[in-house]
Amino acid sequence: MKDKIFAYEGEGIKCVYNNDDWVICIKNWKPDNDIEGLHRLEVHHATDEQFILLNGKSILLVADRNNRKFDIxxxxxxxxxxxxxxxxxxxxxxxxxxxxxMYIQDADTSEDNSEYCELSESELAEIKGKAAKIFNK
Structure with a gap:
């Protein structure tokens, strides 16, 4: 058996390992994940997802949604x-x-069991204010 080494240096996301049960993906900066490109949140209805920061600076947003508003x-x-x-x-x-x-999730995660929701202007302003403090440390 030979070891396999996985890497990805490009922009955005590449799933580098898939064993049909779960996947490991590498997520590098892309405009959609920049503070200026942020516009939505997502949710997976069927699985958890794990994130590990390897290098650089990243912020994880987590939220509950009640009455069509996010508590972020x-x-x-x-x-x-x-x-x-x-x-x-x-x-x-x-x-x-x-x-x-790097993130790990169920291999069956897809648009069929996930959804996206656009953030309001006030939610974006709140996030950007908090993120600026973190990124400018």
Missing amino acids: EVIEMEPGKIYNVPRETWFYTIAQKDTKV
């Missing part, structure tokens, strides 16, 4: 720690350039 927690990720987002929890990541995050 802004978490500064620390390298090497595992952040578990339980199913039915809204989330997203914000990253600075040169950031690399």
Whole structure:
């Protein structure tokens, strides 16, 4: 048996490992995950998802949604720690350039068991204010 080594240096996401039960993906900075590109949150209805910051600066947004409004927690990720987002929890990541995050999720995660929701202007302003403090440390 030979070991396999997986890497990805491009922009955005690449699923580098899939064993038909779960996948490991590498998520590098992309405009959609920049603080200026942020516009939505997502939720997985069937599975948890785990995130690990490998390098750079990244923020994990997690939220509950009640009465069509989000109660958003802004978490500064620390390298090497595992952040578990339980199913039915809204989330997203914000990253600075040169950031690399790894995530693990069920291999069957798709548009069929996930959804997206646009953030309101006030929610975006709140997130951007908190994120600026973290990124400018």
